Amino acid sequence: MNRLFPVLALLVAVMLAYAPVMIAGAPYESTMGLVQKIFYFHVPAAMAMFVSAFVCGIASAVYLFGRRPAADRIAVSAAELTALFGVIVLISGPLWARKAWGVWWQWDARLTSTLVLWLIFQAYLLLRRYGGPGSDRLAAGVALFGMANVPFVYWSVNVWRTLHPTTSVLPTLQPGMRGPLWFSVAAFIGLYVLMLGARTRLEQRRAELEELYLAAEE
Amino acid sequence: MTKVERRRTDGGARAKAVWGSALLAAAVIVLMATAMVTTAPAPTQPPPAQEGFVPVQDVPPDEQLPAAPLVIAAYAVAWIAVVLYLWSIWQRLARVEREMAAVSRRIQGGIRQ
Numbered sequence: 001m002n003r004l005f006p007v008l009a010l011l012v013a014v015m016l017a018y019a020p021v022m023i024a025g026a027p028y029e030s031t032m033g034l035v036q037k038i039f040y041f042h043v044p045a046a047m048a049m050f051v052s053a054f055v056c057g058i059a060s061a062v063y064l065f066g067r068r069p070a071a072d073r074i075a076v077s078a079a080e081l082t083a084l085f086g087v088i089v090l091i092s093g094p095l096w097a098r099k100a101w102g103v104w105w106q107w108d109a110r111l112t113s114t115l116v117l118w119l120i121f122q123a124y125l126l127l128r129r130y131g132g133p134g135s136d137r138l139a140a141g142v143a144l145f146g147m148a149n150v151p152f153v154y155w156s157v158n159v160w161r162t163l164h165p166t167t168s169v170l171p172t173l174q175p176g177m178r179g180p181l182w183f184s185v186a187a188f189i190g191l192y193v194l195m196l197g198a199r200t201r202l203e204q205r206r207a208e209l210e211e212l213y214l215a216a217e218e
Numbered sequence: 219m220t221k222v223e224r225r226r227t228d229g230g231a232r233a234k235a236v237w238g239s240a241l242l243a244a245a246v247i248v249l250m251a252t253a254m255v256t257t258a259p260a261p262t263q264p265p266p267a268q269e270g271f272v273p274v275q276d277v278p279p280d281e282q283l284p285a286a287p288l289v290i291a292a293y294a295v296a297w298i299a300v301v302l303y304l305w306s307i308w309q310r311l312a313r314v315e316r317e318m319a320a321v322s323r324r325i326q327g328g329i330r331q
Contacts, residue, residue, distance in 0.1 A: 020293075035285035038292045045296065084303050092292040099285050191300065198307050205314045212321045216328070 009194055015187035022180040029177075035099040040180050042092040043170070044188035046114075049085035050150050052078045052192060053117065056124070057147025060140035069207065072136055075143055077199035079124045081192060082146070086118035101163050109160035113153040120146040 019040070029036035056078035062071035093111070094104040105111065120142060127139040157166045173181060 033285055035288055037289050041293065041296055084299060087299055088296045091295045095288045095292040095295075099283055099288050195300075195304065195307070198304070198311075202307055202311050202314065205311065205318070209314055209318050209321065212318060212325070216321050216325050 005194070005197060008190060012187060012190035012194055015183065015190060019180070019184050019187050022183055026180045027174070027176045032100050035096055038092050038096040040184045041188070042089060042096060043181065044185045045085045045088040045092065047185055048188045048192040049082055049089055049117075050154070051189065052082040052085060052196075053121065053147050053150050055196070056082055056121070056143045060143035060147075064137060064140045064144075072140070073200055073203035073207065074196070075140060076125075076128055077196055077203055079121050079128075079139075079143060079146075080199060081195055082121040083118065083125060084195075085192070086114070086121065089114060090118060097163075106163050108162035108164060109156035110153065110162050110164040113149065113156050117146060117149045117153055120149060 023037055023040040026037070026040065028034060029039075056075050059071045059075035059078060062068055063075060093114075097106070098104050124139045124142045124146065127135045127142060131138060154167065156162065157164050170181075
């Protein structure tokens with residue numbers, strides 16, 4: 001990972017620098033016009049949020065049932081990143097909605113379930129910070145609930161009537177819109193992997209510091 | 219052609235030229251007058267007092283919310299959030315490294331004693 005990190009960082013930086021050029025060159029949507037360009041990083045941020053929730057849930061399950069500290073370090077890092085990408089989704093969405101729907105927020109199934117997902121991971125982080133001894137296992141259980149919420153968020157637009165576009169938008173995208181979107185998705189997932197690596201490294205160093213403190217006390 | 223005949227012919231041409239010039243001048247004056255009348259500003263009148271409000275479903279196009287500030291704000295929020303998070307990781311990592319160096323020095327000092 002240490003050797004790959006600078007290469008991946010350079011690649012992601014180039015991709016993130018070029019993504020706005022591709023987005024600017026993408027055709028306008030017929031009814032929404034310019035504001036639809038928010039789509040090209042609102043959706044990648046949502047995908048990174050979902051991936052992160054899954055990473056956190058799976059790592060938490062490994063920690064709960066396998067008692068591997070490395071899995072817990074990945075889980076807490078992924079939980080923080082879920083919250084971060086959730087902030088991007090929950091702010092860019094209303095900015096798009098204000099122009100497209102005429103309102104900042106609508107309490108429909110997709111928006112509300114996304115907010116609930118974000119709140120679950122905020123609860124995880126609060127538990128880890130203020131929960132005291134044993135909170136790591138309790139938080140791991142919360143992360144499993146968070147991961148289980150992801151499919152509901154994804155399918156909510158197909159099951160309930162919402163203002164939010166359905167999941168059929170992505171497979172039916174025109175080629176001019178498809179390229180910039182998947183390029184942005186790749187850039188965001190690359191950024192997510194980089195940040196997860198950096199954040200997990202921080203947790204690893206914290207664990208080493210704990211070991212050092214124990215050694216100093218002895 | 220005698221002198222008398224030539225004088226008569228010259229007088230006819232001069233009269234034709236005079237009449238032509240007069241007609242041209244009259245046409246120009248008529249055209250200019252028409253143009254002045256048609257382009258003259260209408261006398262200004264204050265708009266009548268509004269006696270009631272008429273509801274419409276859509277905001278007029280020139281008063282609609284512009285999209286560009288919303289797109290720019292959304293991009294800015296995304297990048298500010300990512301940059302601040304990366305900065306926070308860097309700060310926390312630097313703090314842990316400093317603490318590790320301090321504890322390592324303490325351990326080494328204890329071993330020497």
